[in-house]
Amino acid sequence: MKNMYFVVNLLSGKAVMNKKLGNIIDSFVKDGFKVTVHTTQNGDDASEQAAYACENGYDVLVAAGGDGTLSHCLHGVMGCENRITIGYIPAGTTNDFAKGIGIPSDQLRAAAIISKGETALCDVGGFNDTYFSYVSAFGAFTNIPYETPQRIKNMFGHAAYIADGATQLTSIIKAKPLRIEYEDIVIEGEFVYGMITNTASVAGMISMNNFLLDDGVFEVTLIRKPRNPAEIGMTLLALAKNDMTDKNIVFFRTDAVTITCLSDEPFTWTKDGEYGGMEKVNHLCCHKKAVRFIVSGKERLPLEMNRK
Structure with a gap:
């Protein structure tokens, strides 16, 4: 037994x-x-x-x-x-x-x-001194899962997320200057969103293709600051279709990445849909x-x- x-x-x-x-x-x-x-x-x-x-x-x-x-x-x-x-x-x-x-x-x-x-x-994903199962994310919309009250989630399911996300679209999506470091590559720029994933879907809406659960790497998806509202819509549509060729999307696979916020106020992070902190420097790795x-x-x- x-x-x-x-x-x-x-x-x-x-x-x-x-x-x-x-x-x-x-x-x-x-x-x-x-x-x-x-x-x-x-x-x-x-x-x-x-x-x-x-x-x-x-x-x-x-x-x-x-x-x-x-x-x-x-x-x-x-x-x-x-x-x-x-x-x-x-x-x-x-x-x-x-x-x-x-x-x-x-x-x-x-x-x-x-x-x-x-x-x-x-x-298993490593996030600073903690862990995550399938996603760590920052930026626009990532606060929705843990700020939407549990009773509202229970009543309306995905509609609760969609309604809250639509509200955020009507406000200014804030970008922050970041430095992204992985392997021998350094990327700097203004970004509005980022996610580090090892999953088939995120928030039940974004699908990820060609990922493996045990290959020792995760998928990193970053969205640069769009120049106008039209670009926001086009980029979000590309992300929903898993089209990583959009000019505002940076996509790569790696076993470790360091993301540093270059402004005084860092992004809020989530881990697996819950609050993950507001550190300026964040080290993420994949435990194979x-x-x-x-x-x-x-x-x-x-x-x-x-x-x-």
């Missing part, structure tokens, strides 16, 4: 776990797991509980909640010498990471995949194949072993 530590955020998304938790636990027990359940009490709780699971002999850690809940659990696991396997039951508003590893949005189906136990080693996740099937995942 395998020991499972089950960390659950009952407030994520439309609080769907409140209705399904009993059935999910019952399915795990029927499949031979000894289940210990912990419901999160605050923002740091998931991280602390994940570390507890690693340090106390559990075989698998299951996180049920949104991308933020998973991100906190991942932070706890990465800080331990014994990094146990992570299973994920998506119950948030966008569930971007789940899409990337082929986990269905239906919680009972996701639980069934965990019971099958097929795993794959995946990359750092954590083992339970996935839907290796043959369908963007992994190095599947590249032809």
